[in-house]
Amino acid sequence: MKIIITGGAGFLGQRLAAALLRESSLPFSELILADIQQPPTPMEDPRVHCLALDLTRPGAASQLIDRDCGVLFHLAAIVSSHAESDFDLGMQVNFDATRQLLEAARHNAPAMKFVFTSSLAVFGGKLPSIVTDECAVLPQSSYGAQKALCELLINDYTRKGFVDGRVLRLPTISVRPGKPNKAASSFASGIIREPLHGDPSVCPVSPDLALWLSSPGTVVHNFIHAATLPAAQFGSSRTVNLPGISVTIQQMLQALEAVAGKQVRERVRFVPDETINRIVASWPGNFDISRALALGFSVDENFQQIIRAFMHDEMLRAGG
C-alpha cells in the first residue's frame, strides 16, 4: 500500500512524513512526497520517494495516483493572503488541482482514502460564540471559499463511493518553524518564533483577538488518526472541525513571557494591518469540539505547552 503526501516539501508535509515513517499505526510499502519543487527526504528510508510535480498540469494527478495508492494526504495549497491577491492561481491550485486528484482517485484507485486539509477560514460573518458542526460556512476570503468548495466536492465524491474522503478543518497552526509565509495567519507563529530567536516581530491584529490554535505535533497526529478511522464513524458528514485551543494574542504573549521571560516578549510590537485583520478577525475563535473528541482526535493542553514543544523541536533541529 502506497501513501502520497502533496505539499510534501512544506513544513507539515515533512513532519507528517517523518511521523508516518516512525509510527506503525498506518503500515505502508511506499511513501511518495510530491511538491512543486522536489521535497527533501524527511529521513533516510528506502520506502520514501520525493517527486517534483506541478499538480495544476493536466495529467499530473493521474500520474501521481495509481491503483496501489491507499491514502492521499492532500496538503498542497496556496496560502490565504496569496490566494486573496492572486484569485486565479488560488482557484487553480486550491480547487482545480484538488478536483483533478479526486478524479484520478475515482478512476485509478476507487474508494482510496482522501485526507484533505481544510481550514477554519471557511467560516465568517455572523457566528455564534462557539462554532458547531451545524454552522453554515460563509468564507470572507478566496482561500476560505476554495477550501469550502473542496469540502463539498469531497463529501459528494465520498457519498458516490468514488473516494473515501476525510476533511479536516485545521485550526491556525502555531508555532511553525522557519520563515514567515504569505498566510494571513503567519504572525500567529512569528510573534512567538522570532522573539525566541532574538529577533523583533510585528503583530498586525489586536491583543484581544482570540485565535483557534493547534500545535504542529497535534495536527500531524490528527492527520494520521483521520486516515485510520473507520468510515462509518463519521456519520453523515466527512468534514470535521479539528480540536484546538482558544487563546487571545494577549494570552499568547503572556505564555511567551512565562516560558521565556519579559525581555523576549518585549520583542513584539503591535502595528495594525487592516487587510490581515479583516481576514483573521472573520475566523471563529472557539469551537464545540465534542464530535472531534468523540471521534478520537487529540487536542493540545495549553499554549505554554505548545511553546515548550516548539523550543524542544528547535533545539533538536539545531543539534542536528
Place this chain on the structure above:
Amino acid sequence: MKIIITGGAGFLGQRLAAALLRESSLPFSELILADIQQPPTPMEDPRVHCLALDLTRPGAASQLIDRDCGVLFHLAAIVSSHAESDFDLGMQVNFDATRQLLEAARHNAPAMKFVFTSSLAVFGGKLPSIVTDECAVLPQSSYGAQKALCELLINDYTRKGFVDGRVLRLPTISVRPGKPNKAASSFASGIIREPLHGDPSVCPVSPDLALWLSSPGTVVHNFIHAATLPAAQFGSSRTVNLPGISVTIQQMLQALEAVAGKQVRERVRFVPDETINRIVASWPGNFDISRALALGFSVDENFQQIIRAFMHDEMLRAGG
C-alpha cells in the same frame, strides 16, 4: 441594457421572459433567451432574441455575455435525478458552465447582476425542524452539491467585486405545467396536474412527507425582485432561502379534493420509490422566512390558491 436568461426554453425561463416583457420594474432594451435547443419566443416583441447555445462548449459564455449585459438570470441546469445518474454531465452543466458564465461576466461586464437559481437540495442530514440562514448545507445529491458549489463561487465573485451576485434557493415548484421530468421532485407537480387532466398519477413518497413549495408565478415574481434589490440590503451573504409554504403530500391531496373533487384526487396512487424518497426526504420541509420577507420577497397564500392559479393558467393556455 441587455437581460439574458439561460435555460430560456424551460418552463420557468419562458414564464420569466413573458413577465419581463409585460412588467416595467426592470427596463431593458434586449432580452436574450438561450438554451441548448433554440427557445420558442415567449411573445412577439422586437426586444426578444432566442439563441441555441451549449453552455458547456468552451467560449460559449464569452459569446453570450458582452459589456451591454446588465442582468443574467442563470436558470439552466441538469435536474436532480439526472445529475444523480450522470455525475459528469451534472458537474459540467450545473457547475462548470456556471463558472464559465461567472468568468465571462467578470471580464466582459464587471459587476453585472448575476441571479442564480439554487435549491433547497443543498440541505440534508440532521436539520432543525425550521431551517435558518445559519444552517450548514449538507447535500445528499450531486445536484445539491453542484448548486452549493455555485453558491460559494458566486458569493466569492461578489465579495471580490467581479459580479453582483444574487443566489435564490428555490422551494420545490408546484404546480408545473407540461410533462414529468427527471427532477426527483417531478411528482410534486404530477400528483396535481395529471389528475386534473383526467390522468392517473403515482406518488413515490409517503403521504406525511412535508414539502416546501412555491407556485411558478410567485417564484418568477421573486426572480425579478432579486434583480431589482439594492446590493447593500443583502448583508454578508448573497444567498437567500426563498419563501415557500410547508405542505404535506396528504394536505396537497386534500387541497386537490377541495378544489376539484374526490374523483380527481382518487387518480393518485402511492407506489414507494426508494431512490426518489431518499433524495426528497433529505430536503427540509420548513424554513424561517423572516429574512426573505424583510428583503421584500413574496410568498404564496396556501396550496388551494396555488392549484386554482394553475387551473387558471391551463385554461388560458387551452384557450389559445
